[in-house]
Amino acid sequence: MDPAAVLELEGIHVRGRGQPRLEGVSLRLRAGERVALLGPSGAGKSTLLAVANGLIAPDRGSLRWQGQERARRPRARRRQQRRIGTLWQDLRLIEELSVQQNLNAGRLAHWGWPRALLNLLLPLESDACAATLRRLDLDPALLDQPVSALSGGQRQRVALGRLLRQEPMLLLADEPLASLDPRLAGELLALLLAEGRAPRALLLSLHRPDLLAGFDRVVGLRTGRVQFDLPVGAVNPGLLAALYAGEAP
Amino acid sequence: MSAGVARADGGRPPGSRIAVAAPLWVLLPALVLVPLALLLPGLSHGGGWSLVGQFALAALRPSLDPLVLSSALRGLGVTVGMALLGWALSLVLGLMLGALSSRLVWRQCSGRLWPAELIRRLLALPRSIHELLWGLILLQLVGLQPAVAVLAIAIPFGALVARVVSDQLDALPTGSLEALRSGGVAAPAALLTALGPPLLPQVLSYGGYRLECALRSATLLGVFGLGGLGTELRLTLQSLLFNELWTGLWLLLAAMLLLERLVGWLRRRWTMPARLSLSPQAPAPNRHAAVNGNTSGVGRGGRELVLAVALLVPVLVAVAWNLEVDPRSLLRWQPLPPLPPADWGAVAALPWPTLVANTLSLTLLAAALAVGVAPLLLLLVRPWPLGRAAVQGLWALGRLWPPPLIALLLLFVLQPGVVTGALALALHNLGVLGRLLLESAEHRGETTEQALLSAGSGPRLALLYGRFSALARPYLAYGAYRGDVILRESVVVGLVGATGLGSQLLEALSSFAVDELAALMVVYAALTLLGEDLSDRLRRRLLAG
Numbered sequence: 001m002d003p004a005a006v007l008e009l010e011g012i013h014v015r016g017r018g019q020p021r022l023e024g025v026s027l028r029l030r031a032g033e034r035v036a037l038l039g040p041s042g043a044g045k046s047t048l049l050a051v052a053n054g055l056i057a058p059d060r061g062s063l064r065w066q067g068q069e070r071a072r073r074p075r076a077r078r079r080q081q082r083r084i085g086t087l088w089q090d091l092r093l094i095e096e097l098s099v100q101q102n103l104n105a106g107r108l109a110h111w112g113w114p115r116a117l118l119n120l121l122l123p124l125e126s127d128a129c130a131a132t133l134r135r136l137d138l139d140p141a142l143l144d145q146p147v148s149a150l151s152g153g154q155r156q157r158v159a160l161g162r163l164l165r166q167e168p169m170l171l172l173a174d175e176p177l178a179s180l181d182p183r184l185a186g187e188l189l190a191l192l193l194a195e196g197r198a199p200r201a202l203l204l205s206l207h208r209p210d211l212l213a214g215f216d217r218v219v220g221l222r223t224g225r226v227q228f229d230l231p232v233g234a235v236n237p238g239l240l241a242a243l244y245a246g247e248a249p
Numbered sequence: 250m251s252a253g254v255a256r257a258d259g260g261r262p263p264g265s266r267i268a269v270a271a272p273l274w275v276l277l278p279a280l281v282l283v284p285l286a287l288l289l290p291g292l293s294h295g296g297g298w299s300l301v302g303q304f305a306l307a308a309l310r311p312s313l314d315p316l317v318l319s320s321a322l323r324g325l326g327v328t329v330g331m332a333l334l335g336w337a338l339s340l341v342l343g344l345m346l347g348a349l350s351s352r353l354v355w356r357q358c359s360g361r362l363w364p365a366e367l368i369r370r371l372l373a374l375p376r377s378i379h380e381l382l383w384g385l386i387l388l389q390l391v392g393l394q395p396a397v398a399v400l401a402i403a404i405p406f407g408a409l410v411a412r413v414v415s416d417q418l419d420a421l422p423t424g425s426l427e428a429l430r431s432g433g434v435a436a437p438a439a440l441l442t443a444l445g446p447p448l449l450p451q452v453l454s455y456g457g458y459r460l461e462c463a464l465r466s467a468t469l470l471g472v473f474g475l476g477g478l479g480t481e482l483r484l485t486l487q488s489l490l491f492n493e494l495w496t497g498l499w500l501l502l503a504a505m506l507l508l509e510r511l512v513g514w515l516r517r518r519w520t521m522p523a524r525l526s527l528s529p530q531a532p533a534p535n536r537h538a539a540v541n542g543n544t545s546g547v548g549r550g551g552r553e554l555v556l557a558v559a560l561l562v563p564v565l566v567a568v569a570w571n572l573e574v575d576p577r578s579l580l581r582w583q584p585l586p587p588l589p590p591a592d593w594g595a596v597a598a599l600p601w602p603t604l605v606a607n608t609l610s611l612t613l614l615a616a617a618l619a620v621g622v623a624p625l626l627l628l629l630v631r632p633w634p635l636g637r638a639a640v641q642g643l644w645a646l647g648r649l650w651p652p653p654l655i656a657l658l659l660l661f662v663l664q665p666g667v668v669t670g671a672l673a674l675a676l677h678n679l680g681v682l683g684r685l686l687l688e689s690a691e692h693r694g695e696t697t698e699q700a701l702l703s704a705g706s707g708p709r710l711a712l713l714y715g716r717f718s719a720l721a722r723p724y725l726a727y728g729a730y731r732g733d734v735i736l737r738e739s740v741v742v743g744l745v746g747a748t749g750l751g752s753q754l755l756e757a758l759s760s761f762a763v764d765e766l767a768a769l770m771v772v773y774a775a776l777t778l779l780g781e782d783l784s785d786r787l788r789r790r791l792l793a794g
Contacts, residue, residue, distance in 0.1 A: 050703075053703040053704075054703060055699060055702065055703045074632075074708075078705045078706070078707065079705065080705070081702075081703060081704060081705035082704065082705035083705075084703070084704070084705075085704060086700065086703050086704065088696070088700055090696060092696050092697045092699070092700035093697075094697055094714060094715065094718045094719075095718070095719070096270070096271035096272075096718040096719065096721065096722075097270055097271065097272075097714075097718060098270075101270060105701060105706075105714055106704065108701060108704070108706040108707075108710050108711075108714060109704055109705030109706045109707075111710075113709075113710070116710050116713070116714070117273070120269070120270040120272055120273045121267055121268070121269060121270070121273070122267045163704075166704055166705075
């Protein structure tokens with residue numbers, strides 16, 4: 001066990017229809033490491049992230065968050081999951097709620113019923129929410145707006161804000177840049193890389209090998225297996241071509 | 250990060266505005282439980298708790314006596330047969346009348362709109378009168394015939410289907426229709442070609458739902474003596490033969506669940522829209538999505554559909570033959586007893602304000618209970634799969650059990666009156682709403698809930714924030730429609746007494762007080778039409794967001 005490891009996966013195996021979705025995947029993220037996960041569609045990137053955030057229990061293999069085994073009891077596991085923040089490709093914002101209520105949804109795991117209910121009547125923790133928005137270069141006046149009224153770029157940031165409100169140790173992001181124009185993608189990536197610094201760690205799945213610059217390591221995944229796990233400088237066009245052989249990158 | 254509550258001081262501190270957010274909307278109607286809890290102790294008479302206990306225990310020991318079983322099976326056959334025939338007739342009627350009351354059809358065929366409006370208005374009357382009243386009136390006129398129940402179901406259901414069909418027709422995009430017309434195609438052919446395919450999945454989905462309603466209605470009509478299993482259920486309940494009662498109930502439950510499964514399976518197989526998007530005023534994007542989503546399975550679904558209809562016709566003929574449904578019998582009116590001269594003074598002296606107020610409070614109480622308790626229960630049992638199964642079982646029994654029988658059962662422990670009637674209607678409609686909520690919760694907000702769960706939220710909070718947010722508007726819109734149904738249904742709990750117009754109507758019917766009956770029907774119909782209009786407005790507002 002590595003005391004600085006935020007996430008440790010060993011021999012992770014997830015069954016699928018026909019062929020396994022993940023087959024013997026091992027991966028370690030230490031505090032401060034920012035890792036890009038590359039691979040063609042269907043390689044198992046989303047499954048790997050779902051294992052990493054606890055949504056999927058692996059059929060075999062071991063998973064440790066900050067040195068702790070994945071708890072079997074739901075309540076204990078929820079306590080572990082509090083410290084894992086995921087940015088989803090489709091954002092999964094709650095369209096019917098305000099920006100502030102959405103940001104506070106990141107605190108739900110820490111709150112009991114009274115606060116969760118009160119937040120639906122009178123949104124709580126305005127100062128903290130405003131600070132989060134400022135940190136993401138958004139105007140705090142947006143707090144009262146329904147998220148459905150925001151632009152695409154603002155929504156991305158609110159989703160990131162909800163994740164930051166969680167105060168996570170491990171940041172996961174599932175193809176967050178896929179549907180963004182180059183400028184927005186660049187801005188969001190810069191924010192994610194900045195937030196992924198120590199003591200946190202960042203694991204981000206990508207579809208585009210041209211955006212690897214700010215990462216520390218790159219993991220290539222193909223048909224559920226790790227093809228390579230290398231420092232970003234060691235990733236060359238030949239490796240990428242082999243990773244995407246027969247597929248459009 | 251600091252954890253301070255919003256500042257309420259000067260300027261406009263963001264987030265300091267109090268507003269009830271969407272997820273709470275679905276729970277607000279459940280607040281009615283508070284006054285109810287205060288009222289109930291005063292209403293209970295406590296005498297019949299042992300009877301209720303016996304009734305509940307008998308569920309585990311239904312009578313397996315061959316005589317009882319065969320009689321229950323025969324009853325079930327009659328009920329299902331009446332439901333099938335009434336439903337099929339209502340679909341045929343509804344499609345024809347729906348096309349006839351569509352503005353679009355009239356505009357294309359004759360350029361005039363007023364006939365559509367006129368037919369639409371005329372159809373409001375059969376729609377506003379509950380099938381039970383149609384059944385009892387027909388019963389007085391032509392005597393006890395299997396055809397009475399069939400027609401009693403077909404008349405109001407046909408008018409309801411007609412309304413949905415014409416609303417759907419008038420809301421369909423007309424681009425392809427105009428293209429055909431400008432190419433010189435005659436109106437009927439153009440209408441059929443351009444609007445038939447997008448209309449079909451909506452009609453099929455609604456038709457499937459109506460079949461489930463028809464089974465419930467046929468059971469209910471039986472409770473009032475029109476034959477089938479309902480009659481047996483009432484007789485066994487009133488003679489306290491609970492084991493025999495449960496034989497019929499379990500059979501009915503099996504038939505109902507089978508039918509619901511079949512309809513749900515066909516709905517998925519033929520990729521029809523789910524029911525929650527099928528309010529007549531569903532927002533346009535939903536409707537288009539549903540219509541477009543259908544294109545994938547049209548060929549296969551189309552062939553299967555033709556086959557299904559071809560198979561259904563001989564089945565219907567066989568059922569009608571077996572039940573001895575004879576349409577000619579409807580023309581042979583039986584002599585009515587000599588009617589006393591109308592006494593309008595006595596009719597005017599009825600306590601109208603109380604009757605109307607009681608009917609309205611019964612409706613509101615039942616609607617609030619049914620709409621509010623379903624999500625509350627779902628939230629409470631969320632973490633436990635067993636609890637969820639138990640709640641689903643409770644809902645299935647509620648749907649199955651006709652409200653007047655629930656009312657009779659409640660009379661063992663409660664005094665007759667508005668609250669008892671409302672509770673009976675609420676339990677029944679809770680079953681309907683709860684199932685719908687579960688079904689739609691499977692399709693909406695799933696990913697958001699997952700996102701919250703993966704961040705460590707508890708299952709209840711994830712359900713509340715994740716799914717109820719997305720469900721609030723469509724669910725409450727359906728709840729508004731249900732309120733309208735409950736108002737129409739309030740007549741069926743009239744037999745527990747003092748429940749407003751319903752009980753007065755049943756009394757007038759059984760005492761041949763034609764003048765009183767006519768006046769009550771007019772007021773009742775007016776009230777239902779008003780209720781329908783209000784619920785439509787509410788629904789449109791909710792869905793427009």
